[in-house]
Amino acid sequence: xxxxxxxxxxxxxxxxxxxxxxxxxxxxxxxxxxxxxxxxxxxxxxxxxxxxxxxxxxxxxxxxxxxxxxxxxxxxxxxxxxxxxxxxxxxxxxxxxxxxxxxxxxxxxxxxxxxxxxxxxxxxxxxxxxxxxxxxxxxxxxxxxxxxxxxxxxxxxxxxxxxxxxxxxxxxxxxxxxxxxxxxxxxxxxxxxxxxxxxxxxxxxxxxxxxxxxxxxxxxxxxxxxxxxxxxxxxxxxxxxxxxxxxxxxxxxxxxxxxxxxxxxxxxxxxxxxxxxx
Ligand code: SF4
Numbered sequence: 001x002x003x004x005x006x007x008x009x010x011x012x013x014x015x016x017x018x019x020x021x022x023x024x025x026x027x028x029x030x031x032x033x034x035x036x037x038x039x040x041x042x043x044x045x046x047x048x049x050x051x052x053x054x055x056x057x058x059x060x061x062x063x064x065x066x067x068x069x070x071x072x073x074x075x076x077x078x079x080x081x082x083x084x085x086x087x088x089x090x091x092x093x094x095x096x097x098x099x100x101x102x103x104x105x106x107x108x109x110x111x112x113x114x115x116x117x118x119x120x121x122x123x124x125x126x127x128x129x130x131x132x133x134x135x136x137x138x139x140x141x142x143x144x145x146x147x148x149x150x151x152x153x154x155x156x157x158x159x160x161x162x163x164x165x166x167x168x169x170x171x172x173x174x175x176x177x178x179x180x181x182x183x184x185x186x187x188x189x190x191x192x193x194x195x196x197x198x199x200x201x202x203x204x205x206x207x208x209x210x211x212x213x214x215x216x217x218x219x220x221x222x223x224x225x226x227x228x229x230x231x232x233x234x235x236x237x238x239x240x241x242x243x244x245x246x247x248x249x250x251x252x253x254x255x256x257x258x259x260x261x262x263x264x265x266x267x268x269x270x271x272x273x274x275x276x277x278x
Contacts, residue, residue: 033235038222106167139182161209
């Protein structure tokens with residue numbers, strides 16, 4: 001087991017415990033698969049995390065620094081001018097808290113369900129009339145223009161809409177249109193030369209947060225139920241888990257004498273080696 005993954009979370013952090021919170025990513029997990037969501041939030045076993053995207057984090061950090069310089073001056077970033085966006089980066093004493101997705105974020109206690117909902121934003125801009133604009137930074141490297149057209153990018157749109165909903169719940173006036181600051185690493189250079197260059201573009205997205213409220217009620221209903229939601233029959237991971245559990249339990253039931261030759265047959269053990277069921 002790695003240092004980064006402990007399969008069984010302490011109950012305090014599960015649904016019903018004092019530390020449980022519904023993050024933006026957990027809402028997305030619910031929409032992806034209610035069973036995985038339930039096993040994570042109610043039963044306390046989350047999916048293993050992926051490897052950290054260090055290059056994406058570096059891009060996020062540098063973009064934040066860059067926009068912060070204009071925030072301090074209360075002026076628009078040249079990109080905002082280039083795209084005709086009449087706004088400036090928003091100055092607010094809670095900006096760093098809103099950006100801290102792990103410890104704080106933009107949060108609200110949703111009264112009808114009692115759940116604490118939160119999410120960490122990348123940036124917020126503001127129009128002269130005081131209306132806020134939710135901004136998200138994205139990094140990729142692909143040929144051609146970046147867009148939001150792929151099906152897998154629906155999660156990006158829901159992310160934006162969740163933040164818009166959270167700010168509205170915090171009594172801010174929020175524009176339906178948010179922006180993705182999208183950087184695209186160029187691979188058409190002659191050599192790496194110890195630097196990666198990016199094209200930067202701003203993509204507008206008109207959000208609609210109407211789905212958030214009913215989804216929160218569905219989440220509460222799911223978590224309050226004693227029934228484990230059904231798995232997606234097309235999910236490769238669940239089919240793998242089921243198949244692995246079947247063959248493992250069959251192997252465990254065999255008497256030890258029967259198990260040994262089977263292991264030796266498929267892979268001879270080296271001196272001092274161990275055998276794992278998976
Ligand atoms: S079908 Fe199974 S493994 Fe797949 S997402 Fe749902 S619970 Fe998780």
